[in-house]
Amino acid sequence: MKQRQQKKLSHRLFGAILAGDAKSVRILPRSGASPERRNADGTTPLYLASVQGEAEVARLLMEAGASPDAESRGPGSEGTPLCAAACWGYTETVRELLAHGADPTLREDRGAGWSPLDWADHGPHPDTAEVLRAAGAHPPG
Template sequence: MNQRRQKKLSHHLFEAILTGDARSTKALLHRGASPERRNGDGTTPLYLASVQGEAEIARLLMEAGASPDIESSGPGSDGTPLCAAACWGHTETVRQLLAHGADPNLREDQGTGRTPLEWADGGPHPDTAEVLRAAGAQPSPHRAVGAM
């Protein structure tokens, strides 16, 4: 597929994610949109779906090959998809990410930032934190939640 077509498909994919349109997302992925192609700012489609709380779209992206542990790097949208979903208390999206292999203890910012559990506890999003703990998320021994 040529670069121009892929860029156009990617643009439409980001629009579908922003509007929560799972049907269009599925169709675009079927037509060849990359589930991991970043937008011009460096944001990944899965990060955007996760921060928006679009669990079904996140599932579609991962089934199409998006890795649940790849960090996004856009301004204001940097970090892992699981941290993004946990930060906003999107429990169903957290479940989807974990079901597709997201690491519940992976720190964002190349290992120097917060964990998903720290985001959920700091939210506070107790339901999301409980899902993370059930998946094996461990509290950080060197950080207190209030110290973030």
């Protein structure tokens, strides 16, 4: 597939994620859109879905091949999808990410930053923190 077509499909995928359009997110990877291709800022599609709390969209992206632990690097969009969802208390999105293999102990900033549990606890989002603890997350120490 040509680079220009890939870029166009990626742009459409990001638009569908922003709109919470699960139908398009289901179709676009089948048409050749990569579920892991970052936008120009370095943001991953799964991070964007996670920070918005779009559990179904996140699930579809992972089913299409998006890595649940890939760290996003866009300005204001740095971190892992699980940290993004935990930060805002999006418990259903956290559950989807964990169900698809996201590491509940993985810290942001290549291991030097906060964990998903840190974000949930500081939210404070006790329901999200409980789900993370049940998945094996633990406080530092």
